[in-house]
Amino acid sequence: MLEIKDLHVNVFGKEILKGLSLKVPPGEVHAIMGPNGAGKSTTSYTLAGRAGYEVTSGEIDLYGEDITGLSPEERAAKGIFLAFQYPMEIPGVSTMNFLKTAMNAQARTRGEKELDAAQFLRTVRAAAKELNISEEMLKRPLNVGFSGGEKKRNETLQMALLKPKLAILDEMDSGLDIDALKLVAEGVNKLRAPDRSFLVITHYQRLLDYIVPDVIHILSGGKIVMSGDKSLALQLEENGYDAVINQAA
Amino acid sequence: MSEETETLQELADRKYKYGFVSDIESDYAPKGLNEEVIRFISAKKNEPDWMLDYRLTAYRRWLTLEEPHWAKLHYPKIDFQDAYYYAAPKSDSDGPKNIDEVDPELLKVYAKLGIPLHEQEVLAGVQERKIAVDAVFDSVSVVTTFKEELSKVGVIFCPISEALQNHPELVKKYLGSVVPPTDNFYATLNAAVFSEGSFVYIPEGVRCPMELSTYFRINAAKSGQFERTLIIAEKGSYVSYLEGCTAPQRDENQLHAAVVELVAMDDAEIKYSTVQNWYPGDEEGKGGIYNFVTKRGDCRGARSKISWTQVETGSSITWKYPSCILRGDDSRGEFYSIAIANNYQQADTGTKMLHLGKNTSSRIVSKGISAGHAQNTYRGLVSIHAKADGARNFTQCDSLLLGDQCGAHTVPYIQSRNPTAILEHEATTSKISDDQLFYCLSRGIPTEEAVALIVNGFCREVLQQLPMEFAVEAQKLVGISLEGSVG
Numbered sequence: 001m002l003e004i005k006d007l008h009v010n011v012f013g014k015e016i017l018k019g020l021s022l023k024v025p026p027g028e029v030h031a032i033m034g035p036n037g038a039g040k041s042t043t044s045y046t047l048a049g050r051a052g053y054e055v056t057s058g059e060i061d062l063y064g065e066d067i068t069g070l071s072p073e074e075r076a077a078k079g080i081f082l083a084f085q086y087p088m089e090i091p092g093v094s095t096m097n098f099l100k101t102a103m104n105a106q107a108r109t110r111g112e113k114e115l116d117a118a119q120f121l122r123t124v125r126a127a128a129k130e131l132n133i134s135e136e137m138l139k140r141p142l143n144v145g146f147s148g149g150e151k152k153r154n155e156t157l158q159m160a161l162l163k164p165k166l167a168i169l170d171e172m173d174s175g176l177d178i179d180a181l182k183l184v185a186e187g188v189n190k191l192r193a194p195d196r197s198f199l200v201i202t203h204y205q206r207l208l209d210y211i212v213p214d215v216i217h218i219l220s221g222g223k224i225v226m227s228g229d230k231s232l233a234l235q236l237e238e239n240g241y242d243a244v245i246n247q248a249a
Numbered sequence: 250m251s252e253e254t255e256t257l258q259e260l261a262d263r264k265y266k267y268g269f270v271s272d273i274e275s276d277y278a279p280k281g282l283n284e285e286v287i288r289f290i291s292a293k294k295n296e297p298d299w300m301l302d303y304r305l306t307a308y309r310r311w312l313t314l315e316e317p318h319w320a321k322l323h324y325p326k327i328d329f330q331d332a333y334y335y336a337a338p339k340s341d342s343d344g345p346k347n348i349d350e351v352d353p354e355l356l357k358v359y360a361k362l363g364i365p366l367h368e369q370e371v372l373a374g375v376q377e378r379k380i381a382v383d384a385v386f387d388s389v390s391v392v393t394t395f396k397e398e399l400s401k402v403g404v405i406f407c408p409i410s411e412a413l414q415n416h417p418e419l420v421k422k423y424l425g426s427v428v429p430p431t432d433n434f435y436a437t438l439n440a441a442v443f444s445e446g447s448f449v450y451i452p453e454g455v456r457c458p459m460e461l462s463t464y465f466r467i468n469a470a471k472s473g474q475f476e477r478t479l480i481i482a483e484k485g486s487y488v489s490y491l492e493g494c495t496a497p498q499r500d501e502n503q504l505h506a507a508v509v510e511l512v513a514m515d516d517a518e519i520k521y522s523t524v525q526n527w528y529p530g531d532e533e534g535k536g537g538i539y540n541f542v543t544k545r546g547d548c549r550g551a552r553s554k555i556s557w558t559q560v561e562t563g564s565s566i567t568w569k570y571p572s573c574i575l576r577g578d579d580s581r582g583e584f585y586s587i588a589i590a591n592n593y594q595q596a597d598t599g600t601k602m603l604h605l606g607k608n609t610s611s612r613i614v615s616k617g618i619s620a621g622h623a624q625n626t627y628r629g630l631v632s633i634h635a636k637a638d639g640a641r642n643f644t645q646c647d648s649l650l651l652g653d654q655c656g657a658h659t660v661p662y663i664q665s666r667n668p669t670a671i672l673e674h675e676a677t678t679s680k681i682s683d684d685q686l687f688y689c690l691s692r693g694i695p696t697e698e699a700v701a702l703i704v705n706g707f708c709r710e711v712l713q714q715l716p717m718e719f720a721v722e723a724q725k726l727v728g729i730s731l732e733g734s735v736g
Contacts, residue, residue, distance in 0.1 A: 049690075105692075
């Protein structure tokens with residue numbers, strides 16, 4: 001359960017989010033759509049706790065707990081996961097090593113036991129198989145030389161292993177052809193669960209054909225201007241953002 | 250100060266782990282340097298006359314030399330008279346002996362440093378793999394393990410002072426044959442005053458059955474350490490040798506000027522790995538070891554191979570260029586280096602590959618990491634001589650900068666007198682980006698661990714060259730050395 005209350009956020013001294021409020025109940029998939037510059041990326045970075053995204057007022061609650069002041073790694077341990085629009089390359093660090101470091105770090109922060117090597121391998125292999133990720137890809141340096149599809153499948157793999165309570169998908173479809181998009185969406189859909197919420201941030205309606213949201217919100221000028229069911233996406237596709245937003249105003 | 254900054258500050262202030270001082274009563278040579286002191290050292294070691302002459306000749310020459318200033322290093326003038334050139338635990342005045350006779354206080358020091366000196370423990374499987382250790386404390390060797398087992402296959406592994414007693418002909422034949430006493434200011438000083446180090450001799454056709462290692466510890470205040478290591482690999486032999494170093498945390502600078510000579514005959518291979526973790530000085534740049542080292546390997550025989558791997562994380566000043574003379578036809582030299590400089594550390598390090606023989610090849614992979622206010626320079630020479638037909642070199646120098654107060658410099662010298670030579674040089678400079686760091690953080694990996702992960706990835710190619718036990722230690726060390734470097 002995510003609840004954002006009247007959030008105001010400055011980036012480089014400029015106010016980008018101007019009173020964003022939003023509720024995503026457990027088990028639901030909500031989409032945030034909006035024109036360029038509406039504050040979509042700012043929303044995802046602010047939720048993940050990136051430095052430089054300064055919350056001037058308002059609050060972010062995860063299952064009733066105020067997480068507004070927490071560091072990104074603390075939020076991750078509490079169950080926030082951000083699937084990046086452009087996943088970063090880390091030369092020399094194998095995907096396997098990265099996964100292990102992340103899983104163990106989160107376990108430590110939560111005061112849980114780290115996985116032993118055999119458990120870890122079993123878990124990763126099973127999850128990788130589901131996503132059609134080869135053993136060879138797990139050995140390659142993280143995201144280095146990966147295709148767009150491989151990068152996004154890798155993000156999905158991380159999500160599957162880190163088992164977040166709230167998964168934020170930032171423009172998950174960018175850089176993907178239709179086949180790769182289907183594969184990634186399938187992976188995401190398998191991860192839908194009663195105790196997990198999704199926030200799907202996207203510019204285009206296309207992604208929502210594959211990851212079907214319960215609610216769609218339209219973000220414009222730093223706040224939600226309209227919410228509705230998935231038919232809203234089709235309306236946007238047909239008439240464009242301006243027309244729909246003006247109609248709402 | 251934000252909470253995050255405070256935590257980082259705490260980490261930055263965390264003390265150097267090996268900075269403790271042990272209360273060991275020591276014998277000293279009189280302070281300063283003169284012929285009397287050299288005679289004192291030579292007498293302490295009960296050396297043959299030719300050795301004393303060798304030292305005195307070197308000393309007289311040293312008096313005529315000037316310190317080199319071509320490196321990108323800045324430090325106050327060193328007062329060579331304001332130091333002790335010999336310091337030895339009193340309890341150990343009779344020299345190295347059986348582990349049961351070693352002063353328990355000294356054994357405690359090594360236990361604290363995590364160095365295995367008890368053969369029984371190693372055999373009982375406390376340690377995963379057998380490693381023979383020569384433990385050098387200030388100017389003397391405390392103990393050398395597995396000597397007997399090694400001697401069964403003809404391998405000699407002992408302190409150099411002991412080799413001078415038991416195998417003087419071998420020492421006389423090879424000492425100074427790679428780094429002559431006239432080589433350079435610090436090598437000449439070392440030739441005059443060296444007091445301990447390891448001697449390794451691998452006979453023809455023998456593959457040394459275990460890793461050999463020397464662990465150097467400086468303990469006494471105001472003392473310098475001048476170690477001398479000599480490794481000879483006869484035809485068709487193989488040895489892997491490791492070297493580790495630590496020192497207490499002190500406000501004054503201490504001098505360490507070592508000379509290491511390697512000789513590889515036909516088809517022989519020497520793999521020499523170093524993890525240098527001398528006290529680096531504090532966050533303000535106060536104290537730390539001045540590390541002026543001459544290391545050189547001579548691929549004397551055909552198809553011989555010498556490989557240097559170094560992880561340099563300590564010392565306030567590092568001046569070090571492990572080199573290979575590729576004399577034998579088809580011989581090969583390798584240099585793999587990670588140099589990390591944090592706070593006010595300065596490192597000027599690299600290699601020289603001198604191609605003399607035909608079809609000789611060399612490979613240089615250097616990874617320099619600078620953080621804080623540190624300056625890190627790669628300085629290297631690849632020289633192809635006129636008769637070195639078909640020589641090949643590949644050089645790769647990568648620098649990583651953490652923060653905006655530090656510097657990375659690359660100074661490659663390439664000389665080719667043979668048109669058949671093929672030389673490649675690649676260099677990159679990069680920074681850890683905020684995006685990379687945030688990506689790690691968002692996965693729950695804390696800042697310090699994220700930096701260590703990214704830097705270890707950057708160094709991976711070199712870390713892979715280290716023997717397994719060392720690689721794990723070195724990876725941790727890379728993380729520790731950079732703590733507090735990203736804010």
